[in-house]
Amino acid sequence: IDTEWGALHTDGEILSWITDLRSRREIEATPIPLREVRGWRRRPDRITHDTGAFFDVRAVAVDGGGREIDSWTQPMIAPHGLGVVAFLVARFSGVLHILVGVQTEPGLDFVELAPTVQCTPDNYEHLPAEARPPFLDDVLAAPADRIRFDTELSEEGGRFFHARTRHVIVEVEPVVANGAGPARHRWMTMAQIVGLLRHSHYMNVQGRSLVACLHSLVARPDDDRPVAPGGGA
Template identity: 45%
Template sequence: MTEQTMSPPGVAPARTGVLTTFAEFEHWWAQRHQAGRFEVDRIPFAELDAWRFDPATGNLGHESGRFFTVEGLRVLTGGAIGRAQPIIHQPEIGILGILVQEIDGVLHCLMQAKMEPGNVNVLQLSPTVQATRSNYTQVHRGANTRYLEFFSGARRGEVLVDVLQSEQGAWFWRKRNRNLVVKVDGEVALDDDFRWLPLPLVHRLLEIDNLVNMDSRTVLSCMPPAGNEHPASPAPALHSTPEILSWFTDAKTWCDWHARLIPLREVGGWSTTADEIVDDEHRAFRIIGVRVAAGNREVSRWTQPLLEPRGKGLAVFVTKPIDGTLHLLVQARPETGLLDLVEIGPTIQLSPGDELSAIEHPLLREVASGRLGKTRFSTELSEEGGRFLRALADYRIVEVDAEFFVETPPNYCWMTASQLTKLLRHGHYVNIEARSLLACLRSLAG
């Protein structure tokens, strides 16, 4: 079914399927909320349909062997047995794809109003295609994934971005998704839940709490800034790209630990009850079960486990001009679930439940508390709603003066946004939180 765009009073009609102003977007977004039928209810594990605890390992998985499992993870430091926790193991690689098209000389993105069971506000702005391999191969026996044909096969358009990127290393075991941007020409038949939005408007929407979802942000970050794909004279940078790569490689050698999967029943300090998998101190996340009804999804009803964090996370880019060019202070951040142990993260990154005291450097604690620097961007954004329940984080960009961190600690480095963007041509360099902030930085440029 397709829908003609109805403009609200005082708003000029737009070309069918193209929303050019914020007012037009607001009207369409309200329509999608009114048209949807969404329910998410907590249920005990015994009511999960086709999900079972393995009697030998204690792992929670789907009877098809697909989707994902909840398993255990143990950290080993220098041969000593360290902490353990549950973790989501989803080995299959999904597709996160945005279809783009030049309309009246402006690049537009085909974006989706998509319901995810873990979203704090039900609907969020999602990529054209956001699907796990289990979903788009129809393990759930549901409808086809819409617009998938533009990202593979004979109808595939011009590929602008195609790269495997990681997701949360604290909650996922070596999770990767294929980030794609594909350009097409000509008319595309639009479903009600999809609209073409100008890229500058998408960047503007990042300033609204919990609107642009995590999967959109990671793909947006991988897109080269318009007009800057091949600058004639790159802006001066404090460090050359070879110097940055050497610093990053060196940081990986500092890790004296490794992590491995273990049976969930061997994770100490955690308990499995009829309703949740929970840490005994009630400080970390927990795993719960939900029943979902969504009228506009490939499957209208299903049950599944979700990871529910306690509290809210924090991700901050500290920025300052160096020799007239804006630089970002990044850190080489290890996380237990990352494939390559270490990725480049934001200046400050706290998981839900972490205290400010977890930030080692006093100047960075001052930034995190809001007592130091000028906040240029501040928005609450959601993490992935398909596996996490109401996982929220404050995302900030804070500008400091020239005297801040003249000499950086060993695990920190000043980079330009252009240098960070170029690293996104490759996987396992930049973590999901830093990618989200890089997308947010583009909203300031507009």
């Protein structure tokens, strides 16, 4: 498969960009006692931030059958606010491109490819405008006729409590989308993304979920433009 067909950047340029970002970042984590953590408050059933933002770490007691044991206790992350993960997409010379960002996830010491936008908007309400993630407002203010996919999904697994994320794909004009965006974003074709998905540690979980959403879109018979199943512009 020719992954570079119609691409704005060659595969080599994409890999060099990722390698350069990884070489610039070195993360060192040092455990500290819980009593020394600043800005967080320990309560009888949870740990919460002083501002009430971000998330709680809740203490949960579980009783259930069909497991190795009948009951147990565990911590669970309870996010505050609806998360948003989004791809901006645009067509350059008729070829669909996805604006891919990069993220360093907690617990990892390297960057991975990620959605254009990946955040919880409520966490930025008390911060100045310049602290908002790039392209967040483009997603939140996108007109309905530009939204190709939009749905809320819950995070699976036993580590999150009522965690919901809005998954959005917004098509933008290539003139607008090809502006001088941050150095932490690059336009990639679907073929280039799928090529990297064959290897570990290139695309994070949120990005892989959005790629699946993009694959779920159907094509118009006339111009191969992705639309949401059942209609859309």
